[in-house]
Amino acid sequence: MQSSNVEYTLISGNTAEKEIKLISESYRNQPLNEGGLRWKLLKNIWLLNKKFLWQSGLVSEILKGDYDSFIFLGSPYFLSTWVGVILAKIKGKKVYYWMHGVYKDNPGLVDYIKLFGFYKIADGFFLYGNRSASILKKYKVREDKDIHVIYNSLAYEENLLLRQNLEHSDILDFRHKEFKDANTPIVVFIGRLNDVKRLDLLIQAQDILKKKHGKPFFNSIIIGDGQEASNLKQLAETLGLSDNIVFKGAIYDEATNAELLMHSDLCVTPGEIGLTAVHSLAYGTPTFSHDNLNIQMPEVESIRPGFNGDLFKHNDVASLAESIEKWLMLHPVKTTAIMSDCYQVIDQYYNPKFQAKIFNEVLSKI
Structure with missing residues (x-):
């Protein structure tokens, strides 16, 4: 949020599919230099026992928002992400996935759908580890220069x-x-x-x-x-x-x-x-x-x-x-x-x- 060369905006709902401590909405009202967040709220609508997600308001934000690029969580189970990615691409915007990716030696059917369907429409990736990066490179999902390993972190x-x-x-x-x-x-x-x-x-x-x-x-x-x-x-x-x-x-x-x-x-x-x-x-x-x-x-x-x-x-x-x-x-x-x-x-x-x-x-x- 305090970056001097990129303006970041978070766009998300405020509910999760599993029990986990959620970030407080109070950060939306704090100044950026004091740890506040530039954060727009959506409504998360969970479907089929929380297997799939539709984020109400995402499509509107992509169509109306003045953004150069989008980083989506790389989950094909987020149905609104498919629509959002396609619309962003039509508008000429860059689209990235932040994700675990595929890390099996022998990918299954769902993995192949990710590799040759869902992942193919992104411009690049931010990944948690080198193993998933090597698999994206192996299947030539994107050029090496578009695959970035950023690992993970705590406090x-x-x-x-x-x-x-x-x-x-x-x-x-x-x-x-x-x-x-x-x-x-x-x-x-x-x-x-x-x-x-x-x-x-x-x-x-x-x-x-x-x-x-x-x-x-x-x-x-x-x-x-x-x-x-x-x-x-x-x-x-x-x-x-x-x-x-x-x-x-x-x-x-x-x-x-x-x-x-x-x-x-x-x-x-x-x-x-x-x-x-x-x-x-x-x-x-x-x-x-x-x-x-x-x-x-x-x-x-x-x-x-x-x-x-x-x-x-x-x-x-x-x-x-x-x-x-x-x-x-x-x-x-x-x-x-x-x-x-x-x-x-x-x-x-x-x-x-x-x-x-x-x-x-x-x-x-x-």
């Missing part, structure tokens, strides 16, 4: 303020505070406790390593809430790990989350990882997830195996246990150097400054 400026370069003693003190055990590393998870995250695998891996070493090999902190919470607590109790796993519940205070993430030795998401990877690495904590890139979220690309984390075999608890064991045997206490390795990819790519730079460079040429 980067806040993360920077909360970062700390921890001393060895800081981590030991934190371990003792949480588990009365300064010698055992801590593995953390943050996110929704649902079946997609497969946290049962983490608990089972913890059990495997405890039995193998004859003592707790690591302790766990689980931050979040969801429908799997009671099942996970029951599993921990059944395996005799209740003293080795702390369920913190959902925490919305970022300073508290920062403390928990920073002082942990690893962050592990056995299922699809998404922004948890960015959140963890931003606070200097190596991150693990599975290696099936056909179903992973694009943020998994922030994990560089052996450098700032690792990828284990999908749905393979033995592989997960082996990966955790190997890392913690090499790094029984997280060091400042490890934290720096984690920061590197966030500071270079996964931050809003990088994203704004790409947007401005592309759009200012129109």
Whole structure:
């Protein structure tokens, strides 16, 4: 909004198809230099159990608005987007999609419709990851110069303020505070406790390593809430790990989350990882997830195996246990150097400054 060379306007509804915290409309009334938004409201009309969307007012805004280009969310399930894109093209405007894209090795029918139908009518793309960019290039959907990877980001400026370069003693003190055990590393998870995250695998891996070493090999902190919470607590109790796993519940205070993430030795998401990877690495904590890139979220690309984390075999608890064991045997206490390795990819790519730079460079040429 504060760009000096491109004037941005948000055009959207104020309802979502899933439970997620929505941006406050109060930003519409704040000055731009104080974080306000140039934002025009539409009416979202959800159809067929929220599978499809029609945005009432979008067509009118495209026809009457004085814009040089449009960035649409790249979803073919937004029916008004099809109409809006065609009208914008008729008016001679540039059209871009901001999207995950297709990231399967073997695209299915819906993927082919996207690749050779919906995507073909756009002039360019802003993508969350390199994998989807490579697939667009493979199928020659657009020229390479029209495909831009902008990654994803969280509250980067806040993360920077909360970062700390921890001393060895800081981590030991934190371990003792949480588990009365300064010698055992801590593995953390943050996110929704649902079946997609497969946290049962983490608990089972913890059990495997405890039995193998004859003592707790690591302790766990689980931050979040969801429908799997009671099942996970029951599993921990059944395996005799209740003293080795702390369920913190959902925490919305970022300073508290920062403390928990920073002082942990690893962050592990056995299922699809998404922004948890960015959140963890931003606070200097190596991150693990599975290696099936056909179903992973694009943020998994922030994990560089052996450098700032690792990828284990999908749905393979033995592989997960082996990966955790190997890392913690090499790094029984997280060091400042490890934290720096984690920061590197966030500071270079996964931050809003990088994203704004790409947007401005592309759009200012129109």
